[in-house]
Amino acid sequence: TSEIKAKEENKNLITSESVTEGHPDKICDQISDAVLDALLEEDPESRVACETAVTTGQVNVFGEITTKANVDISNVVRETLKDIGYTKAKYGFDCDTCGVSVSIDEQSPDIAMGVDGEDKNDVGAGDQGMMYGYATDETEEFMPMPIMLAHRLSRKLSEARRNGEISYLRPDGKTQVTVEYENNQPSAISNILISAQHPEEVDNETIENDLIEKIIKRNVPENLITDETEFLINPTGRFVVGGPQGDAGVTGRKIVVDTYGGIGRIGGGAFSGKDPSKVDRSAAYAARYAAKNVVAAGLANRCEVSVAYSIGVAKPVSLWVNTFGTGKVSEEKLSNWLQESFDWRPAAIIDRFELKRPIYRQTAAYGHFGRNDLNLPWEKLDMVKDLKNKESV
């Protein structure tokens, strides 16, 4: 055991993981957000807390929804599964023949009381909790490199399955990347792990070869792969049983994959299935936005913004900024600037980002942050100018 790859002088090892859209927990996140989108499409005022659970042959959708929309949830479930690629029992799930049960209640009137209102001060947070946002200048997405690489590999796995490049691949899969940092900058990759669901007939050597050549080598920066980089492909030796048949899934169980891969702190609240009156989601988006704008404005190399709310109350109970010693201005100043430049009341966040729109399903796989492939309002850099102005005063 003394040969575990461990910390050396000025070097760290940071590991993050991602999963494909066919991973059971991610199936649930996507169903929950597909339901949310369908409801917001018809009624932007919908209050939604939609949970999903999947296991062999079954999907359960449950939670609290108050809406004027009229949505066939069962149909949304089947369409989402089909879209992901679960169209045959031997893939681990069959969208057409699986059982779907729906148990939806209304939002508790006692909670609604704290959230309903016209004035921005009356619209309280939909729950208590603390939310963290994080950004770093180590990648162009202002995201930690390990999670970005893990997401890229997961996404490329799905693409190769869909476009036929590695046509035997099945929907379920996981990736994990260990990045070596030297003086806090990514210097090499120490380890890449991919587990990809496959049919019985394909042998391990073929899979290993395909994944290393077509997925890893084409998508990981060459300069980070060294002679010592280790590749682990399907290390269990077999991954035929997959999807909900191999592992039950639940909404909100990939919150580290959804955020910063373990490097940025998180408050613990899940995102998927929740309308933006739930600060777990909207304030975590706002905190990411604030942190990213601080780093993009050149005010810090790394930034964490943390905010906490009380249920039923609009004004946050606390706000603080951490720059890990990389700040060009003091954390106190940044905390004040972020209060002046950004209105942290839930209704104001919803307005600013126009969050009562059906934009969530696309966030439910491959991360909610650093998504340069999408046009997400909380990834915009439109506070940079404002922050730079403050600095120059």
Add this chain to the structure above:
Amino acid sequence: TSEIKAKEENKNLITSESVTEGHPDKICDQISDAVLDALLEEDPESRVACETAVTTGQVNVFGEITTKANVDISNVVRETLKDIGYTKAKYGFDCDTCGVSVSIDEQSPDIAMGVDGEDKNDVGAGDQGMMYGYATDETEEFMPMPIMLAHRLSRKLSEARRNGEISYLRPDGKTQVTVEYENNQPSAISNILISAQHPEEVDNETIENDLIEKIIKRNVPENLITDETEFLINPTGRFVVGGPQGDAGVTGRKIVVDTYGGIGRIGGGAFSGKDPSKVDRSAAYAARYAAKNVVAAGLANRCEVSVAYSIGVAKPVSLWVNTFGTGKVSEEKLSNWLQESFDWRPAAIIDRFELKRPIYRQTAAYGHFGRNDLNLPWEKLDMVKDLKNKESV
């Protein structure tokens, strides 16, 4: 909005939350771990991944279990609910009349393949992933103060309900504490929030008075409460509908409450319902043990230990130690010492902590770490001597 309590010079605000054992997500954690315990009691080799979901009037238990034990899961569910106190529909749930459905499959043979074995090198990790452990000298439990205080308040809420001191209380509840740090030491409490489920007939003033006088003032260090400390009691104004009727619950959705309250990083894996071959649980316990022993040995004021695994492989892919600049020896040395003094292979962790025992249900509310009320093997300080010896060489 400019009056949010924010960062001042040398001061931070750290917020953490906890929930009572009657919170819907925590009900699920406790059911999942009660099922796990019942299985381990009869068959220590049981492989368990037990998920639970609750919503109005219903409990679903699902997941993968391979065991020789013969357990009446439905009975375990009802007993757990009764124990928590959900014995009447008007409390939000009735253990005797609720629906219970159970959908259990066997562990995937493809996964079992990677985990089965006699030799410690053959017993691979039950999943990929990274796990973090954390410890700080700021409390006697070597835990961050905000989460410890939030847990204490939650626990005292339940005690007051059970022992009749505040007999009208109902099982559901949440707490949140914002601690002000000055030069990294807790200096004051800026905010305490409690939401406690109550019957219709009790008015807000009574509740506020009881919770402040009997719960907060008796259980929070006096010196941390100042004139500026804000108390927020049931800020929605009404919390009669509670338990699964007010909010659906799922296993593994309180992973920040289960760990370090947001301050220590986490890898994202849940604990409850998982047997110790799942490194999400066993290696997170091991990492906490290592971090705590480093701090207790006086080698750092704060310590984070991170370890990552590949599914089906015994040896971790990486290990690193972070002392946030508070270390008395280098992080490289600590990383090496933790490898010499601790065998990180899953089977070795299971042996060292004797994890194939029914000890989990008690961890499923009020935190898995810093539990000086329990006798948990991963909280022991029996590596301190070894680490001190190494230092003195």
